[in-house]
Amino acid sequence: MGREPVERRRQSRGEVAFCAVVGVMAFLVVGALPGAVVGVVVFAGALGVIRRREPSRLRRERDRVAADLPLAADLMVACLRAGQPITGAVDVTVEAIGGPLGERLAWVSGQLRLGASPEDAWQALADERSLAPLARAMSRAALSGAPVADVLTRLSDDSRQAARAASSAAARRVGVQAVAPLGLCFLPAFVCLGIIPVVASLASDVLLP
Structure with missing residues (x-):
């Protein structure tokens, strides 16, 4: 199956503005000419990180495939236990599931019907x-001759456990991501009220007789 071309991700104005804010804060922390250099580097680095993020369309498609996989495995198991051949079980699952997983299973079924090795x-x-x-x-299963229904049953159980673990991890990340914007809001105030007065005081002690 041919791989889809990598989708080039364009940054939104909000993402560019966020990177600019991060660069400005780096400039304020360092200050002067070195601060300007650091600010540009931080801005470019943040923009590069955002550019490499997976496009939302592909992420949604992958999440749907992962969510549909346990049900697809259960459907194939039911068809196989009812006496269907593997291609028939896959075809029934394709019609029931649809979506991106259905498209990929339909491709596999087509390859099997054309004589490709399983x-x-x-x-x-x-x-x-x-x-x-x-x-x-x-x-x-194809190489070892193991019962496909048993293999798919284990896969269904493992996929559900992985989905539960991923949901728990996502819930924990939400808490961290909710705190991050608050920290960014307080960072400029911390720089202005905490760091700059200290630096100014030290500079006056050093420069003034």
Whole structure:
């Protein structure tokens, strides 16, 4: 399966403004000409970090694939236990699931019908992080001859546990991200009221007789 071209991410005005604020604060902390250099470097670094962030469309697509994977595995297990071949189980799952996961499973089903080896067809999904567990499990089952239904049942359980762990981690990150803007609001006041008076006092003690 061909990989999609990497989407070039454009920064919004709000993101550029945020990077500029970070650069200005770095300039205020260091001051003078070195502060200007540090401010430019910090601005460019922050902009580079934002530019490398995953586009929101791809992130939403990956999250949906991860959310649909346990249900897709359960559906394939039910079809296999009912006597369907693997291609029939995949086709039923594609119709029921749809979305980005359905598209990828439809591609695998097409490859299997064209005569591709099962391990190669499933392994083609391994490049996507959210589908790598499915690709590894199905490839191992094809190579070892293990019952596919049992393999998919374990995959479904593991995927649900991983989803619960990811939800807990996301909830913890929300707390940290909620505090960060508050810290940025107080940083300029801290610089003006805490650092600048101290530096000015030290400078007066050094420069004045």
